Amino acid sequence: MEYLLHIAVMVCLYSILATSFNLLIGFAGLFALSQAAFYGLGAYTTAILLVDVGLPFPLPLIASAVVGAGVGTLLALPALRIVGDYLVVVTLAFQIILVEVAMNWTGLTGGTDGISGVPNYQVFGLSLDSPTSFLPVALLVAALCFWIAWRLATSPFGRSLRAMRENESAAVSVGKNVVAMKLVVFAFSAGLAAVAGSLFARYFNYVGADSFLIEETIYILAMVILGGAGNLVGSVLGAAILVILPELLKFIALPVDIADKSRLVLYGLVMVAILIYRPQGLLGERKTQARTRASSGPGGGEAAAVPLRASAGAAARGRTIEGRGLAKQFGGIVAISSLDIRLEPGTITGLIGPNGAGKTTAFNLLTGFLKPTGGEVLLDGSSTGALKPYELARAGVARSFQDLRLFTKMTVLENVLVALPGQVGDSVFSVYFRPAAVRRDEAANVRRAREVLAFVGLEEQLHETAENLSYAEEKLLVVARLLATGADVLLFDEPLSGLDGATLQEIFPVMRRLAESGKTVCIIEHNLDVIKELCSVVYYLDEGHAMAVGRPEELMADPELAERYFR
Amino acid sequence: MDLFLQLFFNGLTNGSYYALLGVGFGLIFATTKIVHFAYGPIFACAAYAAWWAASLGVPLPLAGVFAVAVAAVLGVASFLVIYRPIQVRGAPGLVALIASLGLFILLENLLGIVFGAGNKVIENVNYDVFFLGPVFFTSIHLWQIASLAILGGALFLFLRYTRFGKAIVAMTDNREMAEIIGIDTTRMAIAVFAIGSALSAVPAVLILLKDGATTHMGFQAVFMAFVTVVVGGIGSIRGAVVGGFALGLVQSLGLWKIPTEWQSSIAFVVLFLILVARPQGLFGASRL
Numbered sequence: 001m002e003y004l005l006h007i008a009v010m011v012c013l014y015s016i017l018a019t020s021f022n023l024l025i026g027f028a029g030l031f032a033l034s035q036a037a038f039y040g041l042g043a044y045t046t047a048i049l050l051v052d053v054g055l056p057f058p059l060p061l062i063a064s065a066v067v068g069a070g071v072g073t074l075l076a077l078p079a080l081r082i083v084g085d086y087l088v089v090v091t092l093a094f095q096i097i098l099v100e101v102a103m104n105w106t107g108l109t110g111g112t113d114g115i116s117g118v119p120n121y122q123v124f125g126l127s128l129d130s131p132t133s134f135l136p137v138a139l140l141v142a143a144l145c146f147w148i149a150w151r152l153a154t155s156p157f158g159r160s161l162r163a164m165r166e167n168e169s170a171a172v173s174v175g176k177n178v179v180a181m182k183l184v185v186f187a188f189s190a191g192l193a194a195v196a197g198s199l200f201a202r203y204f205n206y207v208g209a210d211s212f213l214i215e216e217t218i219y220i221l222a223m224v225i226l227g228g229a230g231n232l233v234g235s236v237l238g239a240a241i242l243v244i245l246p247e248l249l250k251f252i253a254l255p256v257d258i259a260d261k262s263r264l265v266l267y268g269l270v271m272v273a274i275l276i277y278r279p280q281g282l283l284g285e286r287k288t289q290a291r292t293r294a295s296s297g298p299g300g301g302e303a304a305a306v307p308l309r310a311s312a313g314a315a316a317r318g319r320t321i322e323g324r325g326l327a328k329q330f331g332g333i334v335a336i337s338s339l340d341i342r343l344e345p346g347t348i349t350g351l352i353g354p355n356g357a358g359k360t361t362a363f364n365l366l367t368g369f370l371k372p373t374g375g376e377v378l379l380d381g382s383s384t385g386a387l388k389p390y391e392l393a394r395a396g397v398a399r400s401f402q403d404l405r406l407f408t409k410m411t412v413l414e415n416v417l418v419a420l421p422g423q424v425g426d427s428v429f430s431v432y433f434r435p436a437a438v439r440r441d442e443a444a445n446v447r448r449a450r451e452v453l454a455f456v457g458l459e460e461q462l463h464e465t466a467e468n469l470s471y472a473e474e475k476l477l478v479v480a481r482l483l484a485t486g487a488d489v490l491l492f493d494e495p496l497s498g499l500d501g502a503t504l505q506e507i508f509p510v511m512r513r514l515a516e517s518g519k520t521v522c523i524i525e526h527n528l529d530v531i532k533e534l535c536s537v538v539y540y541l542d543e544g545h546a547m548a549v550g551r552p553e554e555l556m557a558d559p560e561l562a563e564r565y566f567r
Numbered sequence: 568m569d570l571f572l573q574l575f576f577n578g579l580t581n582g583s584y585y586a587l588l589g590v591g592f593g594l595i596f597a598t599t600k601i602v603h604f605a606y607g608p609i610f611a612c613a614a615y616a617a618w619w620a621a622s623l624g625v626p627l628p629l630a631g632v633f634a635v636a637v638a639a640v641l642g643v644a645s646f647l648v649i650y651r652p653i654q655v656r657g658a659p660g661l662v663a664l665i666a667s668l669g670l671f672i673l674l675e676n677l678l679g680i681v682f683g684a685g686n687k688v689i690e691n692v693n694y695d696v697f698f699l700g701p702v703f704f705t706s707i708h709l710w711q712i713a714s715l716a717i718l719g720g721a722l723f724l725f726l727r728y729t730r731f732g733k734a735i736v737a738m739t740d741n742r743e744m745a746e747i748i749g750i751d752t753t754r755m756a757i758a759v760f761a762i763g764s765a766l767s768a769v770p771a772v773l774i775l776l777k778d779g780a781t782t783h784m785g786f787q788a789v790f791m792a793f794v795t796v797v798v799g800g801i802g803s804i805r806g807a808v809v810g811g812f813a814l815g816l817v818q819s820l821g822l823w824k825i826p827t828e829w830q831s832s833i834a835f836v837v838l839f840l841i842l843v844a845r846p847q848g849l850f851g852a853s854r855l
Contacts, residue, residue: 031661031664078843079843081843082842082843086797086842088602088661088664089602089793089797089838089842090838090839090842090843092790093835093836093838093839093842094835094839096790096832096835097832097835097836097839100829100831100832100835101832103828104828104829104832214786215672218668218671218672221665221668222669225665257683257684258679258680261676261677261679261680262676262680264672264673264675264676265672265673265676265677265680267669267672267673268669268670268671268672268673268674268676269669269673270669271665271666271668271669271672272649272666272669272670272673275649275653275658275662275665275666275669276649276652276653276666279653279656279658279662
């Protein structure tokens with residue numbers, strides 16, 4: 001019986017570790033393989049504070065969480081410049097360094113002897129020194145940690161995390177501060193893992209570095225992958241299976257000396273097999289529709305004209321964005337040289353020119369995704385040079401991407417929801433301490449998102465995953481997401497290419513109404529019929545600067561330009 | 568000064584070892600974009616294969632050939648059985664990396680089950696001992712340096728001057744374009760897994776002769792290979808050589824001032840600092 005309860009305690013510990021790891025991997029898409037290091041950090045913090053300092057409950061537990069979160073943030077600060085495979089390696093290196101420190105800093109950590117004699121929890125004079133008495137505490141803490149992770153993951157903040165995971169630059173383009181988000185999620189993940197470590201120290205009364213090796217990180221990773229990245233319940237399930245399975249294997253008579261190794265071989269096999277045959281894990285990512293469905297109501301119909309006002313907050317403010325003498329060089333290659341461009345409210349400006357003329361680079365400069373090597377960008381007369389792309393998006397300058405960059409694993413509704421500005425639930429503080437305000441705001445946002453989707457004609461596909469849309473629908477969703485930002489300056493990078501005539505006839509009025517409502521619209525486009533139909537001003541870009549500016553018919557009548565491009 | 572010279576020489580031999588590991592690992596990484604962590608345990612398998620063959624009385628050179636063959640077969644098998652199915656499904660690159668970690672655990676512990684724990688050494692290895700002034704070294708040290716010069720040079724010539732090698736370089740540059748001009752990228756991937764893994768068997772055998780083999784030896788090997796590649800820049804033999812020597816020298820000369828127990832941390836701290844300062848590696852990607 002004691003033995004079964006011991007296994008239950010271990011499932012609790014690993015549930016905390018796996019769910020917190022999943023926040024990082026499954027939700028934020030950050031493959032930082034140092035979870036066991038934070039686990040150990042928490043264990044050592046508690047052990048040292050109890051044994052050497054003698055702090056009373058609950059200070060060591062809190063200190064563990066704080067130290068874990070703090071070191072997690074410190075690691076994240078430099079590490080976040082690094083992406084993908086490199087992040088994996090740099091965090092593996094961190095994991096190894098931390099273990100080496102624990103092994104070698106004998107004065108603080110006891111070196112290879114570790115720290116023993118960590119006192120048990122005392123409740124009403126009762127010492128929690130057995131699995132039976134410890135289990136309630138473990139369950140309680142695990143439940144609390146799960147709630148914290150769950151709350152974060154299912155909040156609008158969690159939605160923004162997933163958007164960042166799907167496409168970081170697109171998340172930036174809808175005004176998400178991805179650096180801050182990464183720091184927060186690192187802090188939460190590391191802090192929760194450290195709480196598990198604190199429990200470890202209390203339960204085993206001993207802390208040694210060999211419990212927190214890189215292998216441990218990989219087991220926790222296996223739990224997350226087995227259960228399903230992006231699914232917190234899956235992580236608990238994964239933890240339970242991978243803790244219990246080896247215990248069951250003990251019933252198979254194996255020579256003692258290879259029992260452990262067989263268990264590990266099994267781990268490896270399970271991991272590889274899952275990744276080959278069911279890469280999404282046992283449960284797969286949860287479609288978060290329950291809450292958004294509940295608030296469904298009449299969406300389409302008369303709403304068509306509403307969202308422009310709704311999504312722009314007050315009526316469009318009529319903003320002018322201007323590039324003066326813009327220049328951009330990549331190494332020796334000049335992409336843009338002395339480009340002057342001015343986009344006025346209430347007009348649709350076209351940007352045309354051959355491939356490589358610098359059209360997309362111009363967008364990148366105007367929206368702050370690239371910093372110009374010369375000249376400056378002015379929004380209503382003041383320089384935007386100091387603004388980061390996400391700040392510029394929040395200030396009302398938003399852009400789409402030629403290659404769409406939808407959040408493909410998220411639903412149509414979520415794609416639009418995530419782009420809505422000023423969400424209460426994007427603040428982690430509000431997520432935990434102002435749940436009612438978050439709920440109200442979310443309900444309002446769902447209404448707005450549905451309006452925007454009705455406006456572009458996607459209300460039928462609300463709960464469809466973006467990757468399942470047709471090409472035309474994807475393009476519409478790009479427009480919807482851009483509208484949802486509520487920006488006054490809208491830069492469309494080839495929004496219409498590849499669409500058939502009928503769909504174009506549906507989109508033209510949408511674009512015109514945007515301009516009529518006072519928005520500043522600019523489109524990059526190759527199709528001259530579209531340009532003639534929509535634009536009142538056209539910039540002809542070639543070799544990095546504006547060769548000609550004027551009304552579409554003027555430019556097309558110019559014999560030199562006709563020779564260069566319009567033939 | 569004597570200590571410095573000895574440490575410097577140790578750095579060179581270790582550097583050659585790291586560089587050769589990095590060349591094999593980097594070839595696989597640059598061409599297939601797979602972070603092949605199981606490179607480590609396959610390296611260990613090669614060492615064990617050589618030990619096993621030698622313990623049966625097979626002459627050492629033949630045992631080395633056997634090790635090379637085992638590594639190549641395991642490398643190709645890991646690609647065909649694990650990585651390729653994952654890539655065919657269009658899964659993101661990190662999935663292959665995690666699968667590779669799974670394979671890592673699997674192989675390392677299988678080795679432990681089959682051969683048991685403990686250090687495996689080949690008895691009665693004859694090697695010469697040299698003294699050059701204050702510097703002490705053995706013929707194995709020389710072999711470490713020579714193997715890098717020979718194999719690294721051969722690989723360089725192969726990639727630069729043969730049709731097959733050029734196709735591999737083309738794939739490293741741009742996989743899609745390579746496919747468009749008719750290069751069979753699957754065949755190339757099989758080839759680089761075979762070549763890269765075979766290359767790792769040589770330092771594996773030399774380490775077996777020098778220090779013996781343990782089941783854990785793979786982790787250090789693949790990590791050093793990775794650090795080497797990151798320091799030197801991906802997709803470049805020259806970079807791997809520079810990276811390997813830089814790493815070997817830093818690690819070895821570090822002992823001059825830093826207590827021994829921290830030696831293995833040095834590489835990781837270096838890696839950490841380099842990646843933080845220069846996320847694309849010291850030299851970035853250059854050709855060959």
